Amino acid sequence: MIDDDKKAAAVAAVAEVADGMLVGLGTGSTAAFAIRALGERVAAGLTVRAVVTSDASGTLARDVGIDVLDFADIAAVDLTIDGADEIDARCFAIKGAGGAMLREKIVAASSARMIVIADGSKQVDRIGAAKLPVEVLPFAITYVMRVLTELGAAPVMRDNYRTDQGNLVVDCHFATLEDPRATAALLAAIPGILGHGLFLDEVDAAYIATNGVVTRLERAGASA
Ligand SMILES: O=C(CO)[C@H](O)[C@H](O)COP(=O)(O)O
Numbered sequence: 133m134i135d136d137d138k139k140a141a142a143v144a145a146v147a148e149v150a151d152g153m154l155v156g157l158g159t160g161s162t163a164a165f166a167i168r169a170l171g172e173r174v175a176a177g178l179t180v181r182a183v184v185t186s187d188a189s190g191t192l193a194r195d196v197g198i199d200v201l202d203f204a205d206i207a208a209v210d211l212t213i214d215g216a217d218e219i220d221a222r223c224f225a226i227k228g229a230g231g232a233m234l235r236e237k238i239v240a241a242s243s244a245r246m247i248v249i250a251d252g253s254k255q256v257d258r259i260g261a262a263k264l265p266v267e268v269l270p271f272a273i274t275y276v277m278r279v280l281t282e283l284g285a286a287p288v289m290r291d292n293y294r295t296d297q298g299n300l301v302v303d304c305h306f307a308t309l310e311d312p313r314a315t316a317a318l319l320a321a322i323p324g325i326l327g328h329g330l331f332l333d334e335v336d337a338a339y340i341a342t343n344g345v346v347t348r349l350e351r352a353g354a355s356a
Pocket residue numbers: 158159160161162163214215216217226227228229230231232233236
């Protein structure tokens with residue numbers, strides 16, 4: 133079952149959490165398994181503090197007994213564990229189906245190490261088939277939709293959806309993502325786009341579980 137694989141990947145990643153760490157907690161159903169697994173380790177005596185990437189993850193983390201700090205007070209995180217919509221062998225990922233990619237990117241960037249956890253359905257040869265979510269300042273939405281359309285991104289705004297920061301999300305589908313760095317640079321250059329779901333430099337490793345077997349990917353040059 134996919135949920136068993138999500139849990140197996142989550143438990144493997146949570147095993148990397150050491151006493152005293154400040155941990156970044158991701159968002160989504162797979163990250164929720166990690167939050168629950170970390171809560172179990174805390175209940176068993178592990179001492180950690182955490183920052184969260186969404187209000188939902190904060191609620192869950194507190195519910196399972198994890199000490200959650202305000203990320204606004206934090207400059208550096210030891211280890212972040214988060215899900216993904218796609219992950220490839222380069223440790224390039226697309227994130228944000230859950231809409232939390234802006235906070236997820238910030239927390240990941242602040243982290244000494246970031247681990248993606250996923251069931252096998254998220255593993256791809258090359259990222260690019262998943263929709264690429266973009267967070268947009270509501271003030272800029274019409275302009276940004278026009279520019280994204282001109283770029284061939286086939287943008288679709290999420291109906292009745294706001295991020296935890298009150299912004300809009302537009303799901304893009306580029307015909308090709310052959311050069312994800314070029315796409316990331318294009319998106320970053322559009323005023324009104326606050327963030328996007330391309331994670332090209334953040335992910336150090338991934339635990340991916342398929343039919344109960346967990347495999348680990350490590351970015352070339354990343355240290356465990
Ligand atoms: O990026 C995310 C949220 O913004 C999630 O990590 C991603 O969408 C995967 O979610 P799930 O584990 O529920 O499949």
